[in-house]
Amino acid sequence: MSSLFLIFLLCITMATAAQLRSGFYSETCPEAESVVRQVMKNALIREPRSVASVMRFQFHDCFVNGCDASLLLDDTATMLGEKDALSNINSLRSFEVIDEAKEALERVCPGVVSCADIIIIAARDAVALTGGPFWEVRLGRLDSLSAKQEDSNEIMPSPRSNASSLIDLFHNYNLSVKDLVALSGSHSIGQARCFSVMFRLYNQSGTGQPDPAIEPKYREKLDRLCPSNVDQNVTGDLDATPRIFDNQYFKDLVAGRGFLNSDQTLFTFTKTRKFVELFSKDQSEFFKAFVTGMLKMGDLQRDQPGEIRRNCRAINGRHMNRLWESGRERIVI
Ligand code: HEM
Ligand SMILES: *[C@@H]1O[C@H](CO)[C@@H](O)[C@H](O)[C@H]1NC(C)=O
Numbered sequence: 191m192s193s194l195f196l197i198f199l200l201c202i203t204m205a206t207a208a209q210l211r212s213g214f215y216s217e218t219c220p221e222a223e224s225v226v227r228q229v230m231k232n233a234l235i236r237e238p239r240s241v242a243s244v245m246r247f248q249f250h251d252c253f254v255n256g257c258d259a260s261l262l263l264d265d266t267a268t269m270l271g272e273k274d275a276l277s278n279i280n281s282l283r284s285f286e287v288i289d290e291a292k293e294a295l296e297r298v299c300p301g302v303v304s305c306a307d308i309i310i311i312a313a314r315d316a317v318a319l320t321g322g323p324f325w326e327v328r329l330g331r332l333d334s335l336s337a338k339q340e341d342s343n344e345i346m347p348s349p350r351s352n353a354s355s356l357i358d359l360f361h362n363y364n365l366s367v368k369d370l371v372a373l374s375g376s377h378s379i380g381q382a383r384c385f386s387v388m389f390r391l392y393n394q395s396g397t398g399q400p401d402p403a404i405e406p407k408y409r410e411k412l413d414r415l416c417p418s419n420v421d422q423n424v425t426g427d428l429d430a431t432p433r434i435f436d437n438q439y440f441k442d443l444v445a446g447r448g449f450l451n452s453d454q455t456l457f458t459f460t461k462t463r464k465f466v467e468l469f470s471k472d473q474s475e476f477f478k479a480f481v482t483g484m485l486k487m488g489d490l491q492r493d494q495p496g497e498i499r500r501n502c503r504a505i506n507g508r509h510m511n512r513l514w515e516s517g518r519e520r521i522v523i
């Protein structure tokens with residue numbers, strides 16, 4: 191029995207990403223999506239911004255070694271996780287909303303729904319609950335067994351990025367120019383820190399001058415929000431309607447009122463401008479392209495071992511002795 195069990199254990203650790211599909215939990219946890227939805231509804235009431243913060247997790251998780259919830263792992267004595275990576279530190283927030291969803295799911299169907307899938311469901315719900323489109327998500331991801339801070343540092347784009355470097359970055363993931371522009375439309379909800387815009391206001395590209403692409407009235411507003419001696423954790427809205435998922439973000443870009451350099455550059459560059467113009471005029475085109483982009487981004491997977499974490503912040507402890515003794519206990523992969 192013991193060698194058989196060892197083989198079983200090996201299979202578990204070796205388990206790799208399955209084919210993703212909608213209805214993945216229809217037998218094993220039919221309530222999975224409604225449980226997450228309820229948690230997101232509560233989060234929206236408690237703090238409207240939190241759903242935007244949760245939606246951002248999909249981007250920061252999926253781009254770094256695939257959608258595997260590596261982002262959610264806390265540091266350990268032997269591992270520096272992604273939470274303190276350059277783009278995440280003092281910036282990613284609302285991890286407690288994912289914890290709440292996980293705890294609720296562990297009560298309803300313990301050991302079944304991965305944290306990686308929770309991120310995907312929650313991101314979809316954030317959009318749907320703020321006025322954006324709804325779509326069917328593909329599920330069945332596993333949670334990673336580790337995380338690497340330097341991977342996030344190397345990959346995630348800075349707010350200073352220009353459109354041509356963003357096009358290249360997204361291209362590495364088979365995401366098109368249209369996908370890039372549509373997915374940037376996620377900045378239709380949420381906020382950013384003065385830290386992410388100061389250089390644009392006072393020293394764009396080392397010129398000692400503001401970015402000339404900023405519309406003057408909007409620049410005055412940003413100067414008031416973020417004077418040069420400001421606490422750089424002060425936040426401002428990413429578009430004029432930060433609680434509504436709509437195409438206002440693209441209208442703002444056309445008007446020179448994009449918050450981040452990486453936003454405004456989508457209008458100043460010719461290759462991306464035509465999509466900004468299209469989405470600013472036609473919200474349903476934006477919604478369609480956004481759904482396509484989120485599905486493609488959600489399909490990014492690395493062939494690597496995984497498990498269903500019991501707590502999204504830590505990998506499951508494997509206490510060999512206890513496992514040996516409890517051969518009848520259900521083992522979570
Ligand atoms: C195209 C490249 C992108 C860049 C350079 C970028 C950069 C940023 C930056 C700098 C912030 C503000 C961070 C801060 O000041 O604390 C931010 C916020 C945000 N990003 Fe992006 N982002 C990009 C794409 C995306 C994508 C693809 C998504 C999701 C699909 C996304 C979702 C969000 C959301 C929802 C917020 C607001 C979060 C909140 O209010 O807490 N971003 N992004
Ligand atoms: C865009 O940014 C990259 C990386 O910072 C830089 O090398 C490149 O020259 C920039 N491209 C343009 C056209 O400004």
Ligand SMILES: *[C@@H]1O[C@H](CO)[C@@H](O)[C@H](O)[C@H]1NC(C)=O
Pocket residue numbers: 362363364490
């Ligand atoms: C992009 O597509 C190519 C060809 O279909 C494939 O080999 C590659 O793995 C894809 N890259 C990613 C990151 O999905």
Ligand SMILES: *[C@@H]1O[C@H](CO)[C@@H](O)[C@H](O)[C@H]1NC(C)=O
Pocket residue numbers: 393395396397398
């Ligand atoms: C602006 O940026 C450049 C290059 O990064 C730097 O050398 C210069 O000192 C900065 N100027 C100010 C006023 O901060």
Ligand SMILES: *[C@@H]1O[C@H](CO)[C@@H](O)[C@H](O)[C@H]1NC(C)=O
Pocket residue numbers: 280385421422423
């Ligand atoms: C923002 O706040 C954090 C923690 O409260 C602090 O460590 C950090 O230095 C602040 N960041 C900036 C840019 O002021």
